[in-house]
Amino acid sequence: MSDETARDDRFRQSVHMLERVLEGEPLGVVSAKLGVSRSTVDRRVKHLALQLTRSVGVDGLMQEGTAFVERLRQRRVAVLEALERFEPAPRPSTRAARVLTREEVTLGAMRVQARAPRPRHDLALYHLSFATGLRPLEVARLEVRDYLDEAGDVRQASIVRDDVAINGRSRPLHFRHRALDRALAAYLDERLHGGHGVGRSGAWRGLDPRSRLMLDARGLPYPITASPGVGQRHVCRPILDSYRRIFRLADIPGLSTQSARLTLMSRMYERGADEDQVGLVLGIADRSAVREQLPRPRPELAKVLEELA
Incomplete structure (x- = not known):
């Protein structure tokens, strides 16, 4: 076994x-x-x-x-x-998840683009983790309408619908990441020309708004299956396999979907977000669970009390 x-x-x-x-x-x-x-x-x-x-x-x-x-x-x-x-925590990796530097994230993206068999698709998957903190199953459930509006513009302030969220509760979803937008623009254009998930011309960039945002190599939705004997828990093995392959190509020590989430948490802290905001974006209900994953940095006491006038 x-x-x-x-x-x-x-x-x-x-x-x-x-x-x-x-x-x-x-x-x-x-x-x-x-x-x-x-x-x-x-x-x-x-x-x-x-x-x-x-x-x-x-x-x-x-x-x-x-x-x-x-x-x-x-x-x-x-x-x-x-x-x-409920979705149990993923099986621990042999390499500990960690916060990546901006240089490492950029280097990983360059490697994925150069090495991947589906560079546009794989690069979009890569950036989705760092830009949104979505779990792989949630990425597999995203639809074109979650990312684009009818005019074809990026929905910078979107939402993780309750039927997308692993915990069944909607939460904010922001697409304000230039590298992700470039990668998804290239991938969706490739999809359109390949005839995968096509809708009516002149709306949603020519794509079916209710088609999945990310499709497999055949142009089909990633299959999501229920785990036997565990209530309504679902899993998407193919997209998990895709992420493992992409992260191997990126060749960055400690890179995983969890490290991508930790990296996003760290960037949010850098910009002044508190634990409630981080938990809201990542779909973590309890503040203590946020702290367990990545404690909020504490400034030195001397710096806090330093006279600023």
Whole structure:
């Protein structure tokens, strides 16, 4: 059994534990059925509930409430709804995610453009991560209308629709990134000439506004499938594979979708954003979860108190 398969099995078992506990089964009964200790069930149920409150948010339940089984049962419907929208953290990479410098991001883009078999498509995918912080599944769900208006202009202030967002909650989406706009302009022009997702002439740059923004090599939407036995959790394996390939071509140590999100977080902090704003853009419900990923830089006390007059 591969590490990824074992991890998925463990997650499914944790989901099953949580569901049984929410239905009112005592911890001891659940543990006996699964052949594990009562403390194991207690620990894993509370850990999963804590992840739900941090990543998705559970209506009526604060983070500290996840330490009490009875509170979870009182919010049973809200917990189950959050579970349907929850996506577990990706399997840890052998290389730690980190914040990239602007020079590294630019160098990676140059390498992708020079080495990729689909340079326009791959470069657009590359920049989408750094410019928006979207997760791969959310990128796969984006449509042309999310990026362009009917006149064909870039929607600089757009929105991650609730049916695009992993947690099922809409949030702001800004396209204010020149390198991304150049890459997407080239890619969408290539799509139009290839006849992929074409709409009526004179609107949406000739593309079907409800076609997916990014298409596979055949000009088809990236397939999104439901993971068996885990509620409504979905995954898009092909776009994950595309990102892994693109990041290998970029040949930047520590480059991953998570490092792209961390890099965007760092740039937002540099420009004065607070943790609430960062969490809103990246779809992270809890401030403490934002801090865990990348703490907000703190200025030296002497600098804060320095006389400015």
